[in-house]
Each structure stands twice: as structure tokens, then as C-alpha cells.
Amino acid sequence: MTFHSPGRFTLVLGLLHLLQMGQDGEVIEMASTTIVVKEIHCGSCEHTIRTALGYLDGVRAVKPDQARNDVRVTYDETKVDEAALRRRLAEIGYEPAD
Ligand SMILES: [Cu+2]
Numbered sequence: 001m002t003f004h005s006p007g008r009f010t011l012v013l014g015l016l017h018l019l020q021m022g023q024d025g026e027v028i029e030m031a032s033t034t035i036v037v038k039e040i041h042c043g044s045c046e047h048t049i050r051t052a053l054g055y056l057d058g059v060r061a062v063k064p065d066q067a068r069n070d071v072r073v074t075y076d077e078t079k080v081d082e083a084a085l086r087r088r089l090a091e092i093g094y095e096p097a098d
Pocket residue numbers: 040041042043044045046
């Protein structure tokens with residue numbers, strides 16, 4: 001499952017924000033965050049996290065990292081916020097660590 005197409009990104013503003021052209025040409029500001037969770041055991045966990053967060057409206061990209069026990073998420077701040085991402089992670093068994 002793919003949640004974004006890197007070729008569509010047109011501009012990177014620092015490390016935290018991206019501007020992306022929407023299909024009708026408007027500029028959507030995307031936010032990114034990295035959430036540390038207590039443990040990501042394996043590649044199957046990574047898949048579960050990608051799928052569960054990817055179904056939330058406004059989530060564009062999910063990059064779980066098993067080695068670092070964290071999840072990098074790129075999302076549309078007008079549709080979803082970090083609290084909702086953290087709640088979803090906890091619901092599926094990956095409690096945020098901080
Ligand atoms: Cu696992």
C-alpha cells in the first residue's frame with residue numbers, strides 16, 4: 001500500500017513541513033512527526049502500523065522503523081493531528097513511549 005508519491009512533492013520547507021500540490025493545484029501544507037513507541041518487534045509490526053495509520057483520513061506517509069522503535073508520519077494538519085496518530089498507535093498495541 002502506498003500513501004504518497006514522492007514525485008508529487010514540490011518543495012521541502014525545513015525538516016518538518018512539506019508543501020504538496022493537490023490534484024486541483026492548491027497547495028496543501030503537510031506536517032511530519034516522529035513518534036517513538038515502546039517496541040516494534042518485526043516487519044509484520046511495521047506492516048500493521050503502516051496499514052492502521054494509513055487508513056486515517058489525512059495521513060500521507062507512514063514509515064515505521066523497527067530498529068529505532070519509531071514511526072515517521074507525514075500528514076495533513078487540517079484533517080488529523082498528532083494526538084489522533086498517538087491514540088491510533090496505542091489502540092493497535094504500539095503505545096507511544098513519551
Ligand atoms: Cu512484529
